[in-house]
Amino acid sequence: MKKSQQKPSSKQKSASPKESSSNSSPSVGKCPFTGLAAGGENHQKAYGDDDIMTTQQGVPISDDQNSLKMGTRGPSLLEDQVHREKIFHFDHERIPERVVHARGYGARGYFENYDNLSDLTCADHFQRAGEKTETFVRFSTVAGSAGSPDLARDVRGFAVKFYTKKGNWDLVGNNIPVFFIQDGMKFPDLIHAAKPEPDRGFPQAQTAHDNFWDFMSLMPEATHMIMWIMSDRAIPRSLRFMEGFGVHTFRLVNAKGKSTFVKFHWKPKQGMQSVVWNEAVKINGADPDFHRRDMWNSIKNGDFPEWELGIQILTQKVVDKFPFDILDATKLIPEELAPVRPIGRLVLDQVVDNFFAETEQVAFCTQNIVPGIDHSNDPLLQSRNFSYLDTQLKRLGGPNFTHIPVNAPRCPMRHFQQDGHMAMHNPKGRANYEPNSWEGEERGPRESDAGFKSYPEPAEDDSVKVRQRSETFADHYSQARQFYISQTPIEQEHMVSALVFELSKVKTEGIRTRLMANLLNVDRGLAEKVANGLGMDLPEASEPARQPITDLPESPALSILQNGPGSFSGRKVGVLVTDGLRHKVFKALKSAAEKEGATIEVVAPKVGGVIADDGERIVGDEKLDGGPSVLYDAVAILVSEEGATELAKQPAARDFLADAFAHYKFIAYSREAETLLKDLQLDKKMDDGFIPLMKTKDASIFIETCRKLRFWDRPGA
Numbered sequence: 001m002k003k004s005q006q007k008p009s010s011k012q013k014s015a016s017p018k019e020s021s022s023n024s025s026p027s028v029g030k031c032p033f034t035g036l037a038a039g040g041e042n043h044q045k046a047y048g049d050d051d052i053m054t055t056q057q058g059v060p061i062s063d064d065q066n067s068l069k070m071g072t073r074g075p076s077l078l079e080d081q082v083h084r085e086k087i088f089h090f091d092h093e094r095i096p097e098r099v100v101h102a103r104g105y106g107a108r109g110y111f112e113n114y115d116n117l118s119d120l121t122c123a124d125h126f127q128r129a130g131e132k133t134e135t136f137v138r139f140s141t142v143a144g145s146a147g148s149p150d151l152a153r154d155v156r157g158f159a160v161k162f163y164t165k166k167g168n169w170d171l172v173g174n175n176i177p178v179f180f181i182q183d184g185m186k187f188p189d190l191i192h193a194a195k196p197e198p199d200r201g202f203p204q205a206q207t208a209h210d211n212f213w214d215f216m217s218l219m220p221e222a223t224h225m226i227m228w229i230m231s232d233r234a235i236p237r238s239l240r241f242m243e244g245f246g247v248h249t250f251r252l253v254n255a256k257g258k259s260t261f262v263k264f265h266w267k268p269k270q271g272m273q274s275v276v277w278n279e280a281v282k283i284n285g286a287d288p289d290f291h292r293r294d295m296w297n298s299i300k301n302g303d304f305p306e307w308e309l310g311i312q313i314l315t316q317k318v319v320d321k322f323p324f325d326i327l328d329a330t331k332l333i334p335e336e337l338a339p340v341r342p343i344g345r346l347v348l349d350q351v352v353d354n355f356f357a358e359t360e361q362v363a364f365c366t367q368n369i370v371p372g373i374d375h376s377n378d379p380l381l382q383s384r385n386f387s388y389l390d391t392q393l394k395r396l397g398g399p400n401f402t403h404i405p406v407n408a409p410r411c412p413m414r415h416f417q418q419d420g421h422m423a424m425h426n427p428k429g430r431a432n433y434e435p436n437s438w439e440g441e442e443r444g445p446r447e448s449d450a451g452f453k454s455y456p457e458p459a460e461d462d463s464v465k466v467r468q469r470s471e472t473f474a475d476h477y478s479q480a481r482q483f484y485i486s487q488t489p490i491e492q493e494h495m496v497s498a499l500v501f502e503l504s505k506v507k508t509e510g511i512r513t514r515l516m517a518n519l520l521n522v523d524r525g526l527a528e529k530v531a532n533g534l535g536m537d538l539p540e541a542s543e544p545a546r547q548p549i550t551d552l553p554e555s556p557a558l559s560i561l562q563n564g565p566g567s568f569s570g571r572k573v574g575v576l577v578t579d580g581l582r583h584k585v586f587k588a589l590k591s592a593a594e595k596e597g598a599t600i601e602v603v604a605p606k607v608g609g610v611i612a613d614d615g616e617r618i619v620g621d622e623k624l625d626g627g628p629s630v631l632y633d634a635v636a637i638l639v640s641e642e643g644a645t646e647l648a649k650q651p652a653a654r655d656f657l658a659d660a661f662a663h664y665k666f667i668a669y670s671r672e673a674e675t676l677l678k679d680l681q682l683d684k685k686m687d688d689g690f691i692p693l694m695k696t697k698d699a700s701i702f703i704e705t706c707r708k709l710r711f712w713d714r715p716g717a
């Protein structure tokens with residue numbers, strides 16, 4: 001065979017459609033000293049002519065298909081530097097995955113500041129209304145490895161890097177405002193317990209196992225967090241529809257040196273929404289990349305995810321009224337006690353150029369703060385400050401990870417740190433130490449009074465070295481109860497089911513019993529329901545470290561359902577179609593959805609699509625068994641009678657409807673769909689969640705109804 005026959009032609013190569021890049025802004029994501037874009041795009045171009053493949057040394061390659069051999073069937077030659085370099089590089093492509101938050105998804109965007117906040121902070125990016133600061137955000141799950149599914153029941157990481165003019169500020173938060181533990185010393189234990197059990201190496205990305213609940217049952221301080229992870233917060237419908245929290249109390253410090261304690265909140269513009277557990281399990285099978293795909297698609301479609309940044313200002317009055325310690329990360333400050341003041345918005349408007357270059361290499365560090373923002377003494381935060389810097393060294397291979405474009409500040413960087421692996425930025429000139437007596441260019445950078453100063457917090461008078469937890473951290477149950485009673489009955493039911501599910505996977509009875517003994521200190525009704533679901537007797541309540549406060553008021557802000565968006569914007573309808581569907585109604589549905597800011601996806605028996613009643617083709621977005629209803633917020637069945645009869649024979653179509661019904665979704669149906677509904681006996685279960693879709697005007701009625709997101713009144717679905 002001739003060599004030319006073994007290579008794909010250039011025509012074949014160009015057959016794949018080129019995706020248009022939304023990353024057009026030239027200045028965004030550029031590292032100031034290398035000038036390279038965050039994705040490394042410019043770097044590639046630096047090799048020379050755009051079209052010619054080269055080695056890493058820039059040498060043009062003539063054949064990328066065949067290694068060098070002695071004769072066509074002969075032994076390979078060691079001198080083949082092109083082959084060697086390619087395989088060598090491939091062998092070293094992986095870096096250690098993050099020990100936690102390994103699975104994540106990043107995007108670029110900006111933060112727009114609303115007001116001059118100089119009364120509270122001298123942080124540069126909070127001084128001028130309307131000013132935009134470049135940001136990079138990475139969302140993540142905690143326990144699963146990089147390839148685990150998106151809809152695991154888990155906390156979601158919400159890490160934001162602000163490239164401010166005075167350096168990088170990282171707000172490394174979660175979608176849950178509290179944490180499992182009070183002192184970072186327990187973090188390795190927590191993570192060991194949550195990860196796959198060390199002898200058997202499973203379960204992956206799940207907390208439903210003995211080790212996790214063993215640890216939980218022995219750590220009463222985790223009880224509040226247990227309430228959150230057993231709630232729907234742990235299975236968000238989209239990363240776009242979840243809140244974010246800085247968790248710890250932080251300090252803002254103004255130019256006069258006055259300090260104010262604050263908590264940071266991210267509120268999603270499109271409101272909160274979660275899925276139900278049975279749906280989450282099925283999404284993980286149907287589309288393990290559900291969240292990242294959703295993020296990618298919405299940014300690509302110009303439907304930019306947006307959050308408002310808010311602060312709770314912890315005035316002395318608030319602190320005095322708060323019956324817990326503001327340094328305890330297992331407690332939140334109810335919004336009813338300290339309202340959240342919006343101070344700016346975050347818009348994610350660019351996908352990354354390259355997943356590895358940005359999402360994988362981005363290095364968040366809690367100690368990355370800027371003048372005007374400072375740490376509090378929260379022991380969890382203090383421990384984090386040590387851990388993050390340390391982990392980046394291991395993960396990114398050396399101390400110069402700030403030279404990677406995604407981590408480099410966008411403002412000038414001048415210091416005397418030098419050398420080390422992969423050093424891209426060394427001091428210029430003669431001086432590399434301070435003080436020095438050189439002048440002019442040779443002198444190098446010097447300190448400034450306007451630089452970062454730690455808030456001079458006085459130490460407590462009687463402080464001595466101790467390994468002790470403050471007594472003010474001792475109440476582990478009151479806020480757990482407050483969270484539970486602040487949920488709607490449906491949300492409470494979900495929590496009960498989640499606890500029953502998780503504990504039913506625990507094989508050791510003593511662990512369940514111990515956990516139930518703790519739950520009794522939260523709420524007897526909750527404990528009784530869980531015990532009933534497990535088929536076990538309730539034990540005696542455990543002895544709390546401090547008697548809980550039982551009359552904390554409900555906090556409606558803690559419920560997802562009480563804070564719905566009131567809009568169907570950003571959501572998706574799955575339209576199940578067959579040949580012969582009424583095209584006019586289909587068009588009306590599409591335009592009603594678009595008017596609302598929602599989208600539709602066509603689910604057809606064949607991906608090539610269907611022929612509508614007017615002879616026009618409607619192309620499918622998904623083939624029926626690739627587009628189950630769990631991927632959509634609501635469904636519509638637009639079919640012909642023949643089509644419905646045909647669909648009734650197909651398990652995927654039956655599941656499509658049965659699942660939509662069981663997951664409380666709104667279901668629009670054309671008259672012709674009744675055969676299918678009857679076949680599933682859904683005609684007898686019709687409720688207000690079913691919306692007839694006979695005429696064009698019905699389409700907008702359906703979309704307006706969908707603003708409630710789910711039909712929770714459906715009994716026993």
Ligand code: HDD
Pocket residue numbers: 098099100101104138139140156157158159172173174178179183184185187246247248329362363364380383384387388389391392
């Ligand atoms: Fe952490 C990663 C959030 C406690 C140690 N953490 C990591 C990430 C997020 C959080 C969002 C992923 C960042 C990214 O996308 O790259 N972590 C939190 C929150 C905590 C918390 C909100 C409690 C309020 N973490 C925590 C403690 C420790 C760590 C107490 C250790 C003492 N976290 C790490 C780490 C990670 C990390 C090992 C792994 C990868 C990384 O840092 O960059 O250093």
